[in-house]
Amino acid sequence: MTRDDEFRQTFKIKGRDFSHAGGVSTEIKEILQEIGIPTQLIRRVAIASYEAEMNVVMYAQQGKLILSINPETIQIEVEDKGQGIKDIELAMQEGYSTATEEMREMGFGAGMGLPNIKKNSHVFLITSTPGVGTYLKMIFYLDHEKAS
Amino acid sequence: MTLKKIVRHLSLTMVSGASLLTKEVKTGYASDLLSDVIAHAQPDSLWVTLQTHVNIIAVAKLKDLAGIVIVNGRQPDEETKQKAQAEKIPLFLSKETAFQVSGKLYQLLNEGK
Numbered sequence: 307m308t309r310d311d312e313f314r315q316t317f318k319i320k321g322r323d324f325s326h327a328g329g330v331s332t333e334i335k336e337i338l339q340e341i342g343i344p345t346q347l348i349r350r351v352a353i354a355s356y357e358a359e360m361n362v363v364m365y366a367q368q369g370k371l372i373l374s375i376n377p378e379t380i381q382i383e384v385e386d387k388g389q390g391i392k393d394i395e396l397a398m399q400e401g402y403s404t405a406t407e408e409m410r411e412m413g414f415g416a417g418m419g420l421p422n423i424k425k426n427s428h429v430f431l432i433t434s435t436p437g438v439g440t441y442l443k444m445i446f447y448l449d450h451e452k453a454s
Numbered sequence: 455m456t457l458k459k460i461v462r463h464l465s466l467t468m469v470s471g472a473s474l475l476t477k478e479v480k481t482g483y484a485s486d487l488l489s490d491v492i493a494h495a496q497p498d499s500l501w502v503t504l505q506t507h508v509n510i511i512a513v514a515k516l517k518d519l520a521g522i523v524i525v526n527g528r529q530p531d532e533e534t535k536q537k538a539q540a541e542k543i544p545l546f547l548s549k550e551t552a553f554q555v556s557g558k559l560y561q562l563l564n565e566g567k
């Protein structure tokens with residue numbers, strides 16, 4: 307559902323495209339800076355969106371990120387078509403990673419992405435169907451009171 | 455402390471950022487894990503790493519880092535050099551290890567205080 311006072315933008319993410327990886331998160335950061343979101347909150351959103359974007363690049367064929375901003379919240383949804391996650395609880399553990407040797411050589415595969423998305427968002431939701439894809443939703447409250 | 459002073463003291467080779475040498479470096483961060491840098495590096499840090507792939511430029515940009523030093527005499531990929539220039543991310547090379555570069559940088563930044 308779209309509200310009158312809501313800004314919405316969809317970004318495409320290409321699987322395996324390591325050269326342009328991180329580009330969507332940089333664009334989001336620039337949008338948030340332009341509309342004057344507090345720096346501390348931008349940092350949290352940037353960490354979470356980068357990790358979600360990278361997971362699509364690493365583990366999916368393709369995906370999209372939907373950014374929605376209204377006066378109360380920033381919401382990011384990331385949906386991909388890919389291998390999906392069999393055991394979400396395991397994937398959420400810090401240090402768990404199925405990254406390939408090639409990805410590790412590039413500095414990925416610390417198993418920190420999902421835990422850091424959870425840490426930096428105020429609300430975090432993840433669902434996945436193995437062989438089909440993964441859906442992530444993160445919400446960030448602009449009002450700091452609700453955040454704690 | 456400015457990048458310029460650090461480049462001189464640490465004898466770094468410059469790949470990109472000639473026009474950005476007046477940039478202030480507040481602190482440093484040494485890591486080869488991108489998720490770790492994304493989670494923990496402070497803005498205006500000089501990042502010490504042996505990673506050479508183009509992804510380091512996106513990380514530096516997203517985190518507002520002051521620049522990147524690639525250690526151990528490693529050479530960045532051509533794509534990395536080009537993107538560093540296009541995105542205006544100062545990129546430097548050192549023949550020394552991450553330990554040596556970080557140690558010198560730590561000392562230099564603390565002397566400057």
Ligand SMILES: Nc1ncnc2c1ncn2[C@@H]1O[C@H](COP(=O)(O)OP(=O)(O)OP(=O)(O)O)[C@@H](O)[C@H]1O
Binds near residue numbers: 403
């Ligand atoms: N979108 C996704 N599709 C399929 N599997 C995923 C997805 N996101 C995460 N996973 C699985 O969950 C694991 C843990 O993800 P997480 O982001 O925490 O760490 P990582 O990507 O392996 O390493 P890092 O993020 O530190 O570079 C991954 O190794 C992968 O097996």
Ligand SMILES: [Mg+2]
Binds near residue numbers: 360418420
């Ligand atoms: Mg990850």
